[in-house]
Amino acid sequence: MIVRTIVRLTLATLFGHRRGLLLYILPGVFVGLCVLLAFTVDDKSGLAPAMLQQLGLAVILPLVALIAGTGAIATEIDDGSIVYLLSKPIKRSTIILTKAAVAVGVILVLGVVPIVVSGLILDPGDAQTAAAFGVGALAAGIAYTAIFVALSVMSSSAVTIGLLYSLLWESVLGQYVDGVKVLSVQQWSLAIIQRLTDLPSVTSDVKLPISLILLTAVTTAALCLAITRLRTLILSTAD
Amino acid sequence: MPVIATTALTKRYPRVTALDELTVEVGSGVTGLVGANGAGKSTLLKILLGLIAPTAGSAIVLGHDVVTGGEAVRALVGYMPEHDCLPPDVSATEFVVHLGQMSGLPADAARERAADVLRHVGLDEARYRPMGGYSTGMKQRVKLAQALAHDPQLVLLDEPTNGLDPAGRDEMLAVVRRIGTEFGIPVLITSHLLGELESVCDHIVVLDGGRLLRSESKAALTGETGVLAVEVRDLSGRDRLVAALARAGARARPDGPLVLVEIAGDETYDLVRDTIAELGLGLVRVEQHRHRLEEVFNV
Amino acid sequence: MSDQLPRGGVIHDIGYRHYTGPRLGRMAITQALMVSSLRHAYGIGRTGKAKVMPVLLFAVMVVPVVIIVGIENLMQFDEPQLLPVDYIFLLQPVIALYLASQAPQLFSRDLRYRSIVLYLARPPRRTDYALAKLTALVLALMVLIGVPLFILYVGALLAKYDFVDMSKQFAAGLVVALLVSILLAAIGGLIAAATPRRGFAVAAIIAVLIVSFTAVITTTAILDPEGDMSSTAARYASLGSPFSLARTVGTFLLRDHRENDWMPTTEQGLVFVGVYLLVVGLCVWGVNARYAKVARG
Structure with a gap:
């Protein structure tokens, strides 16, 4: 019952105002572009993984995860309305996990599914690759959600920090700097995708077992951090 | 202008x-x-x-x-x-x-x-x-x-x-x-x-x-014709007061626990005091009815 | 009231004085607003925290140019190492970050704190207010891009490269800079005006620029495997990102054909110009509409 209410409230926050718009536009642009390319390009070899990885996994997914992950809780903390949830006898873990689940759900529908669909559009014969990217995107999405939810509870500039993280760390450094690659969610999810697909162009610099361990570790740690910090959250009324 | x-x-x-x-x-x-x-x-x-x-x-x-x-x-x-x-x-x-x-x-x-x-x-x-x-x-x-x-x-x-x-x-x-x-x-x-x-x-x-x-x-709205608010001990007393004041020619009406009497002049105060004494009512308070402007909305 | 001689050591209140001096008209006020907004775009007249990002980004724009100029003068190359127009594209991320950081300062703040009502209750019209802010942002971007270009130009002259050539390159650079500034200001202004929450506005602007940039790069790479931009589809892909759109319009208008650039045909060029004007127009209209809604609300 409580969980259902939290779900409803979180969804309302996520899709109210302009935030909802951006959540639709990002996957919409991505799928639209893939459709366009599917029709205009004759030589489609290598097209699917390029688009899915460079645009879908590296850009669209982190951004959708950022908006969903921070939107699920950062706004409420920012304008203080989180106090309504905090003052009820609800376990902090319930709050965090429910909100994170909602965010993951949104990422599933507006991030993972468009990636899978685009993969199928770009290469109808290779459903395996599309599905592989879907699984990888979901894993990345879950990790990102945990990180961004934790960020939202810990800092009021969660969105900016999250942006810097997904842009600098993940997209830029994570693709080119070796040391950073080991610590990049993107590389971990690529390891999963590499395992599930035959395509040689999909590679990851991190081995699968390590990737799985790190993904689980980061997700768990971030969620625990978020729950702990929520217990001692100080609401500032000055502004 | x-x-x-x-x-x-x-x-x-x-x-x-x-x-x-x-x-x-x-x-x-x-x-x-x-x-x-x-x-x-x-x-x-x-x-x-x-x-x-x-x-x-x-x-x-x-x-x-x-x-x-x-x-x-x-x-x-x-x-x-x-x-x-x-x-x-x-x-x-x-x-x-x-x-x-x-x-x-x-x-x-x-x-x-x-x-x-x-x-x-x-x-x-x-x-x-x-x-x-x-x-x-x-x-x-x-x-x-x-x-x-x-x-x-x-x-x-x-x-x-x-x-x-x-x-x-x-x-x-x-x-x-x-x-x-x-x-x-x-x-x-x-x-x-x-x-x-x-x-x-x-x-x-x-x-x-x-x-x-x-x-x-x-001045026109809240001028001399102010209103007196009178509160007596019980509701039956209130009704009796309204009736008695009406008989005496004053404009009075009940309002919740109060009796609102239009102040026609200085004599209204004496009239209210005398009427209450005559009826033997327990007087709680007599004061200038504060929200005079409210009367505008009740018209 | 006005008592010049204090009696017994007490200074009396002067009382209220009416103002009988000059009063500026709508245009002068709008100009003052523009100047004030431009100063805020660089953190002047704001708290220390607000100065960090713009100054930092400005430094990041300028430092590389200074280094390049230094090297050019020391090594005496035959030709300048860097074309002004190319510099703009190299430092796209910095410009994008500046827009994402400062557009919300100019547009989201007044909406977030609802101080915009106080502006709308003053002589300038709502459209004046919007245009003043947009112009300020355009000028701020021009400073951000123009100063490094200017340093590049001066450095090139010091290194004794051909005066006419350098001047042409500088002018071309300025034109593209202006096209980029106007387009970015319009887009950034619209997004920031649509989102009172500063953090979200920053994210939205970056998201739009990053997504468009990546989309164009990947699409162009896919549609143009040989790299000669002969495919029409690849050319039209450049419509997708503000930088490539402005750059193509600039190339088309200036007839500035260089080896690593492609010249649009007349038809293609007109499409690009049309899209450019359409986007700018829509964004400006959108900002205006947003303020209209606030005025009514």
Whole structure:
């Protein structure tokens, strides 16, 4: 019952105002572009993984995860309305996990599914690759959600920090700097995708077992951090 | 020439009529605009400032039509909005100087006027601190200051006592009174609190559902025919008192636990006292009925 | 009231003084607003925290140019190492970050704190307010891009490269800079005006620029495997990102054909110009509409 209410409230926050718009536009642009390319390009070899990885996994997914992950809780903390949830006898873990689940759900529908669909559009014969990217995107999405939810509870500039993280760390450094690659969610999810697909162009610099361990570790740690910090959250009324 | 004159001013929205054929004149001094929430007070102010266009009718402020001469009106008028509008990381001085420039003051004049005006509203030492740390009372003063900075010929104050404690409210109303009298600037002040305007206004305009209910000078509205509120021990006593007073020719009616008696003159006091004594009723209190303006709505 | 001689050591209140000095008209006020906004775009007149990003980003724009100029003068190459127009594209991320950081300062703040009502209740019209802010942002971007270009130009002259050539390159650079500034200001202004929450506005602007940039790069790479931009589809892909759109319009208008650039045909060029004007127009209209809604509300 409580969980259902939290779900409803979180969804309302996520899709109210302009935030909802951006959540639709990002996957919409991505799928639209893939459709366009599917029709205009004759030589489609290598097209699917390029688009899915460079645009879908590296850009669209982190951004959708950022908006969903921070939107699920950062706004409420920012304008203080989180106090309504905090003052009820609800376990902090319930709050965090429910909100994170909602965010993951949104990422599933507006991030993972468009990636899978685009993969199928770009290469109808290779459903395996599309599905592989879907699984990888979901894993990345879950990790990102945990990180961004934790960020939202810990800092009021969660969105900016999250942006810097997904842009600098993940997209830029994570693709080119070796040391950073080991610590990049993107590389971990690529390891999963590499395992599930035959395509040689999909590679990851991190081995699968390590990737799985790190993904689980980061997700768990971030969620625990978020729950702990929520217990001692100080609401500032000055502004 | 009236400061504000509206003629059949109407503003219709798809589902509600905010103003309905409002024809009213506002002169100099302090004028109160009274009405419940949704009576059309804020809509009227926005139309006078040219922020919204009326559906029908016209309004003239300081000789300019609000639709065609909006720019001229806004140059001459100062506006204090009801809601919060202060950025928290800017100081009061900086803010008022900037807005003074936005009203047309050259930079040096804006600085001078800002300092003056902040002093007049009673914000002295705190004016260099960021406004985020201000109390509600200080914030209201800054809002008032920015309305006065460019020496307007009319100020529109939308619920200036909102959120203030009784002491703060009295101070604010005192400043408003000074603006109307000492500073010589006509003031239009809105409120949904009936009582507070009585002490400050010369003239009162009452709106209800977008329509003009009454527009009279305060003296006429709250003049000699005041009302006495009498409370006696029990309800049966109340009814007997009403009957007895009616027989004696006084105009009395029950109102909750009270009996409201119109004061025809000094003799009413004696009549009430004598009647109560005659009937042997337990008297709780006799006082000037406070919310006289309420009577307007009960008409 | 006015009492010049204090009696008994008490200084009396001067009382309220009316203002009888000059009052500026709508245009002068709008100009003052523009100047004030431009100063805020570089943190002047704001708290220390607000100065960090713009100054930092400005430094990041300028430092590389200074280094390049230094090297050019020391090593005496035959030709300048860097074309002004190319510099703009190299530092796209920095410009994008500046827009994302400062557009919300100019547009979201007044909406977030609802101080915009105070502006709308003053002589300038709503459209004046919007245009003043947009112009300020355009000028701020021009400073951000123009100053490094200018340093590049001066450095090139010091290194004794051909005066006419260098001047042409500089002028071309300025034109593209202007096209980029106007387009970015319009887009950034619209997004920031639509989102009172500063953090979200920053994210949205970056998201839009990053997504469009990546989309164009990947699409162009896919549609143009040989790299000669002969495919029409690849050319039209450049419509997708503000930088490539402005750059193509600039190339088309200036007839500035260089080896690593492609010249649009007349038809293609007109399409690009049309899209450019359409986007700018829509964004400016959108900003105006946003303020109209606030005025009514």
